[in-house]
Amino acid sequence: xxxxxxxxxxxxxxxxxxxxxxxxxxxxxxxxxxxxxxxxxxxxxxxxxxxxxxxxxxxxxxxxxxxxxxxxxxxxxxxxxxxxxxxxxxxxxx
Amino acid sequence: xxxxxxxxxxxxxxxxxxxxxxxxxxxxxxxxxxxxxxxxxxxxxxxxxxxxxxxxxxxxxxxxxxxxxxxxxxxxxxxxxxxxxxxxxxxxxxxxxxxxxxxxxxxxxxxxxxxxxxxxxxxxxxxxxxxxxxxxxxxxxxxxxxxxxxxxxxxxxxxxxxxxxxxxxxxxxxxxxxxxxxxxxxxxxxxxxxxxxxxxxxxxxxxxxxxxxxxxxxxxxxxxxxxxxxxxxxxxxxxxxxxxxxxxxxxxxxxxxxxxxxxxxxxxxxxxxxxxxxxxxxxxxxxxxxxxxxxxxxxxxxxxxxxxxxxxxxxxxxxxxxxxxxxxxxxxxxxxxxxxxxxxxxxxxxxxxxxxxxxxxxxxxxxxxxxxxxxxxxxxxxxxxxxxxxxxxxxxxxxxxxxxxxxxxxxxxxxxxxxxxxxxxxxxxxxxxxxxxxxxxxxxxxxxxxxxxxxxxxxxxxxxxxxxxxxxxxxxxxxxxxxxxxxxxxxxxxxxxxxxxxxxxxxxxxxxxxxxxxxxxxxxxxxxxxxxxxxxxxxxxxxxxxxxxxxxxxxxx
Ligand SMILES: Cc1ncc(C[n+]2csc(CCOP(=O)(O)OP(=O)(O)O)c2C)c(N)n1
Numbered sequence: 001x002x003x004x005x006x007x008x009x010x011x012x013x014x015x016x017x018x019x020x021x022x023x024x025x026x027x028x029x030x031x032x033x034x035x036x037x038x039x040x041x042x043x044x045x046x047x048x049x050x051x052x053x054x055x056x057x058x059x060x061x062x063x064x065x066x067x068x069x070x071x072x073x074x075x076x077x078x079x080x081x082x083x084x085x086x087x088x089x090x091x092x093x094x
Numbered sequence: 095x096x097x098x099x100x101x102x103x104x105x106x107x108x109x110x111x112x113x114x115x116x117x118x119x120x121x122x123x124x125x126x127x128x129x130x131x132x133x134x135x136x137x138x139x140x141x142x143x144x145x146x147x148x149x150x151x152x153x154x155x156x157x158x159x160x161x162x163x164x165x166x167x168x169x170x171x172x173x174x175x176x177x178x179x180x181x182x183x184x185x186x187x188x189x190x191x192x193x194x195x196x197x198x199x200x201x202x203x204x205x206x207x208x209x210x211x212x213x214x215x216x217x218x219x220x221x222x223x224x225x226x227x228x229x230x231x232x233x234x235x236x237x238x239x240x241x242x243x244x245x246x247x248x249x250x251x252x253x254x255x256x257x258x259x260x261x262x263x264x265x266x267x268x269x270x271x272x273x274x275x276x277x278x279x280x281x282x283x284x285x286x287x288x289x290x291x292x293x294x295x296x297x298x299x300x301x302x303x304x305x306x307x308x309x310x311x312x313x314x315x316x317x318x319x320x321x322x323x324x325x326x327x328x329x330x331x332x333x334x335x336x337x338x339x340x341x342x343x344x345x346x347x348x349x350x351x352x353x354x355x356x357x358x359x360x361x362x363x364x365x366x367x368x369x370x371x372x373x374x375x376x377x378x379x380x381x382x383x384x385x386x387x388x389x390x391x392x393x394x395x396x397x398x399x400x401x402x403x404x405x406x407x408x409x410x411x412x413x414x415x416x417x418x419x420x421x422x423x424x425x426x427x428x429x430x431x432x433x434x435x436x437x438x439x440x441x442x443x444x445x446x447x448x449x450x451x452x453x454x455x456x457x458x459x460x461x462x463x464x465x466x467x468x469x470x471x472x473x474x475x476x477x478x479x480x481x482x483x484x485x486x487x488x489x490x491x492x493x494x495x496x497x498x499x500x501x502x503x504x505x506x507x508x509x510x511x512x513x514x515x516x517x518x519x520x521x522x523x524x525x526x527x528x529x530x531x532x533x534x535x536x537x538x539x540x541x542x543x544x545x546x547x548x549x550x551x552x553x554x555x556x557x558x559x560x561x562x563x564x565x566x567x568x569x570x571x572x573x574x575x576x577x578x579x580x581x582x583x584x585x586x587x588x589x590x591x592x593x594x595x596x597x598x599x600x601x602x603x604x605x606x607x608x609x610x611x612x613x614x615x616x617x618x619x620x621x622x623x624x625x626x627x628x629x630x631x632x633x634x635x636x637x638x639x640x641x642x643x644x645x646x647x648x649x650x651x
Contacts, residue, residue, distance in 0.1 A: 014223075015211060015215070015221075018215055019215060022216050058399075059400055062395050062396035063396050065395070065396075066394070066395075066396060067220075068220040068240065
């Protein structure tokens, strides 16, 4: 099964990323990968956070759901790790 | 209509019903202060932003409405941080409005620029950086809604100077925020809870600040009395249930009574209401209520199961849950459990003075409780004096006990007392403090002198950072270091310097008469009590130990 990915729908503005990542950094919880882009004409963003299995994940999902700018949060296991490989974008360019 | 950002802020505060704000002006919030000058809002000029924010906390803690404080950019904002973090950990509604350098200068290391948004991000419920004056029409009501709704907390609104001066046109003022009736709880979960309580032989109510936030003290008392369930309080929950009720067991945890910690050992059902299983309350979690099933009700889903898995959890307003639960409950007498509780209370009576010093803190507190009206608001700082007060003072009414629970902030008590007195000028407010803590916000004596409020300060002077000294004595082999004050400070004279009456109690005399005389006179007064230097707070559970492994707690000779 692919690694856990936290799937977030958030309001798209300057502070959102800090609010989200702050929950992880204060717990010394590393984010293995971040994939993010605008949706809904740019009013919202969809964020995929690649994480390792961890017993704190349910707590983190609850904390994420509480954030003002988070519209939806879900844990999924169907996104392959390669989706987070930054080199694939660069390779396609050359 | 046309208004600038500062005028919008002030008018929305007025419409929101805010009568008092505390703060300090500076370059970046001068437009806001200019607009405040024409307002009916009473501005209290604090002498340190932390003091101002704790005054706002005092107001919030006694009224359940958001307290408001103001600070300028840079050092104004950084000085506010401790009190904001304190409000976050105790779930206190605050709206903090800070000035910021003009938008175009943000990020240039401008004079008095600090990243207030970034600094307050992890210590607020939410924070905003306003970018246009018209945004304030949305942000400010939203800040009050966020601060007061659900699990309350602090909200920061950072407003660049040019957003305060910039004008905008708009048609109508936004509706002020007001709390609506809480959502109903899931009826099948409430049924399940009713069954669990019915089946329990030895249930215990474990209650905390969430009851105060929900304002459901009456429902809680009904549940406890009708079902003969003893009540155990967290530090935040004191005052929720009257201390003179036979079902009241008092404080649990590190300095809780043995009776309380023992009742928890024996309980078969823990009904946890608006509590978060804080480590100072539970002791070693694995050994906390080992026999008990847990039913946990909280408005914040992320608290449920965070520390201790719940057998039944209800996410919702605890008052709402109790109102749905009460009609379903029968009234079992639970005679065996009641008499067991009564026996435990006889076996493990409340803490006693460990010396016959006339000014032993426990004696002073008993005397104060005897002399002061029942609805006196007590605030404390952090240390031994705080724990003695929590153990000894017979709180009978909700919101008469204000203390820094989660963050444990020395310096909380005195400005919080000023805030409480601003909100409740009809009441007496007593700040119980230590010589260490008081110096952390003593500058507010000047504010108190100006306001002339009925705030009494009972300063327990042991010449030490007492609670830390106690830990060095008990857990560091009496290797004392940096916990004794070499300088003897005359605190009564300090108060007089600021224009506040100051008296020192005679260490050789029964304090009853002096206290009676002082309490009988309205207005501020600092009472310095030279207490024994080496008195310890017992019982005590060593940090990290199980609550059953208590040191002391029986009568000390
Ligand atoms: C701002 C802050 N700094 C340090 C501490 C650690 N601390 C906890 S209790 C205490 C001693 C408090 O001394 P005092 O106010 O004199 O009260 P006492 O324990 O003597 O009653 C200290 C230093 C704290 N809680 N808050």
